[in-house]
Every structure is written in C-alpha cells, then in structure tokens.
Amino acid sequence: MPQTWIGRAGMSLSVVLLLASMVMAGWWYSSQPGDRLQAVDTGGHVPIGGPFELVDHNGQTVTEADFAGRYMLIYFGFTYCPDVCPTALWEMTQALDMLEEAAPDKAEQVVPIFITVDPERDDIEAMKAYVGHFHPRMLGLTGTPEQIADVAREYRAYYQRVDDASASTYLMDHSSFIYFMSPEGHFVTSFTHQTPPEEMFSELDNRVKG
Template sequence: MNEVMKHWLCLILLAVASLAPAGCSRSSEEPPLQGASIGGPFALTDQNGRTVRDSDLAGRYRLIYFGYASCPDVCPTDLQVIGQALTQFEKAAPERARTVQPIFISVDPERDTPAVLKDYVGAFHPRLIGLTGPVEQVRAVAKKYGIYFVKQDSEGASSYLVDHSRQTMLFGPGGEPIALVPSDEGAKAVVETLDKWVK
C-alpha cells in the first residue's frame, strides 16, 4: 500500500470513529430543542432568600419545572417523579448526575414565599431549588421559557388555583435548550432522557 492510500485510509478510519457513540446510552443525534427560542437570563429568589441568577448555574444542566406549591395534583405528582428519577440517576451515574440542577419556578409568587418553597421543595429532592419573585418578574421569566399561567377566579382569595403549562425542560451547561422531559410518563422515562442527553 502506497503512502497516499495509507493517508486516505487513516482519514476514513478517523471519520468512522468520530461517528461512533461515546457510550451505549448516550446519543449522537441533535437535541430535539436545539436552536429553539426558549430560555434565557433570570434573577429570582430561592427558598433560602438568596438571589439565584442563570449565570450562577453555568456549567450545569438545568432541569426546570414551573408550578406552584398549592397545586392539588399535577405539580406534586410531577415533582415526585422528577425527584425519584434524579435519585435513580444519582445511583446509576453519580458523576453525570451531579451536573444536573433541578429547579422549580413558582407561577404563584403571591403565595409561594421563600419560606413556603423551602418546606415544599424539600419534600421532593434535597438538591431541588425553589425560585420565586415579584409577579411581573416571574411572568417575564415564564414568557422566556414558553410557559403560560393565569390565576383562576375564586370566591376565596387564598384558595384560588393557577392554570399553567405542564412541562419539564432540560437545558444544557450553557443554558441552551436540549429536550422536553416526559415527567408525566414516570421516573424511568425521565432517567432515560437524562441518560441520553447529560454527557
């Protein structure tokens, strides 16, 4: 075999090797939300009264869910699934799991004070951050993330419900949108999604 043929053979082998997946469970395909215009900067207050900015999370994947502490059914169900999935992922892939930051953003900031969120998020996962803030500030963040919410009229001022989008989203270390996470399909589906996209 002459040198030219050896050179081209090496290039072909390198090209084939670069197409091979890095691991059995990782994906070489493009993230489904790649290039989507969702997400962006925010500065909200966490359950400990501290300001959390999106820039504080640089280098970490963000698993984001919008809901509210007084939600009677959907929010606690989804958060329980997310918490279970994270616990399972931590056992299966501890190093990668440590790069995932779960975040709960309240769409009911009038009732969801930091103290309320502290009790609430602690019931689902020890690393879950609960975020709240002034209504208009939360509304601006929700709009960036494609989340709809509206307070429903109620006779009792303190017993109203909040109608809101139900979706869990995974963002990358740079805040880029990666995928919707099927928290409505159970912990196994969430673990599979994390395992596929968290590198």
C-alpha cells in the same frame, strides 16, 4: 404509556404539547402592552430559556449565570397545586435518584429547579417547606410578579390565575412541562408530569456527559 420526550426524528407528542403550550402563552403575552412572543426563530429552533433574576428558598438572589456549566431540570408550578405539580416534582426526584445510583458523576451535574407561578402566596418560607418534600438538591425559586412574568416569558411557560366564586382561595392554570436545559443554557428536550421516571432517567443518562 407513550413516549413523551422529543425524539431525534419526527414530531413527538412532547413537541405537539409544547407547541400548544406556546400558542397559549403567546395569546396571553400578546395581551400585555409591549410584549410579543416569537414562537420559532429563523433557524427553525424553539427559542426557550434566557436570563432571569429570582430568589431561592434560602433567600439568596440567583440568576441564570449561577447555573452555567450545569444541566437544569426546570418546572413551573405552585405550592397549592393539587395534583400535576407534586407529580412532576416527584417524577423528577425519582429520575435523579436513579441517575445518582447509576452514574453519580452525571447526577451531580443536574440541578432540579421549581419556579413558582404564584409569587403572591409562594414566598421564601413556603418554597423552602415545599421543596423539602422532594429531591434534597431541588431549588425553589420565587420573586416579584414582574420577575416571575419575565422568566415565564423566557421559557414560554403559560400561567393564569383562576378565581372560583364558590371557593375561599384560587388556583393557577399553567402549562406542565419539565424543561431540560444544557450547560450553555440551551433547550435540550422536555418532559411532562406523565413521563415515567424510567424514561426521564434514560434520557438524562444519555444526554448528560460523564
């Protein structure tokens, strides 16, 4: 299994995949009136993350300020996802379980977050039932279509509804990155649903300050 986080030197597979996702997101957002995606800022860093206002699976309104001072592991997906979403969330759960066993003080600083890209179906009740299958501290966040579009734009997360005339429902095409954010709300690195939990754990253990 190849290494999938962003390394300290050179361009890793994770960077390539992330930039490819940003290109897709840029195309999608550029088609929206008044919206333009800036892929890289003048400092040469990928500008990922920013303000948001959503509702958690307990019905409480949350913003980025509620997570100030804590690390975040954020994944965008949907509860009807047949494969990559549950895989990614399970990898996050396993990595956090390992961190809790090795360094409980570090684990408490990391908040696992699942943000839906399908607010039409993923209401508060659906999110509560879904995240209950994963880590006990995982937060499921939903909102209006406009709120979801706003937070996806901040994180350069691509998503698009895919209708199938032969099916009775629809799927969501979406990027599959787990964003690791610092206590200051800055992008640190990313993982994918294919990242082994041992690798994710190692990165968290190295990055999170005890």
